[in-house]
Amino acid sequence: MTIFVLASASPARLGVLRNAGIEPLVRVSNVDEDAVAAALPADTTPEQIVIELARAKARDIAATLDPTEFADSVVVGCDSMLLMDGVLQGKPLTPDVARARWAEMAGRSADLLTGHCVLRLRDGKIVAEAADCSGTTVHFVKPEPDELEAYLASGEPLQVAGAFTLDGRGGWFVDRIEGDPSSVIGIGLPLVRRLLAEVGVGIAQLWVGGTA
Template structure:
């Protein structure tokens, strides 16, 4: 198999990809993650995943590149990573006591092929009290996480149910990633 590169700085994506038993390198590209005017969440995460893959492929043209981007959607708005404690609390107030969607765009690129997909998982979040929010913020876990939570961590206590791919909520839908790798003949 050709050189496989994960275009991400996320330790969660690295751990997920390791579960597949693949040997890969990690290279994190810098791209503009601004939302385009009128852009929906599915289009947004797919565009970013493909932009990350393209940026890495330009530096390593003989590689197979896997890239992903994950964001939450609630009320047709994108919830990314919290910029502050106040921002995290605002996000939690929006998802508290209701369901929201987690979208991941995944793109696999080679010099001659490109394959991408968007995966959606619905997550139910319990009603959070102000004390819950203070306690969770104090753990440090919400920083740098889409929607200001990590389902694979302490936040699992607040999530009674999901519908769809668990690994998608963590940041890389594994089943679909394998399908994309097979579609570009990177896996048998």
């Protein structure tokens, strides 16, 4: 049976996969995202940036897997960033940065880009790779000042791309989206299904209780 490895510490991504019938093995990469992005050519598109970050994470984890234990496996790496006014925004990390971003986002829309990379491994070697980006337009409402301060105090927006979540408290401030909801949460199921097919893995064989 093919082992599904998620190269991410994100509980949201893990939750999406579990709800979709997959129980992945979680491995957290040590990729320096800023260094990877800085090394890319100046004309790299925002979409390609998140793809390259996802690829770096997947390859970082693939290199650590025991060839015997993971003789037949897939490694999935993801990276999400919010594109607003032509600028990519990652995790704000501090309340001040998150507050400044919400001052720009409130009452407006932006594109949540999520890069995906799927690696197929056999006996420790990468035998196939597929990567792509999914983009979803998110329309934000304007939170009341006390609502925003309470949201910032919760800590939720500090560790997520774009300083918001769709499946948590941030969902109160999203008016609507145009695109794939699972991609906004962090891992796009329709896209991952297509990428898995490109490397020769059917989604049903990965489902808990499914057949290979």
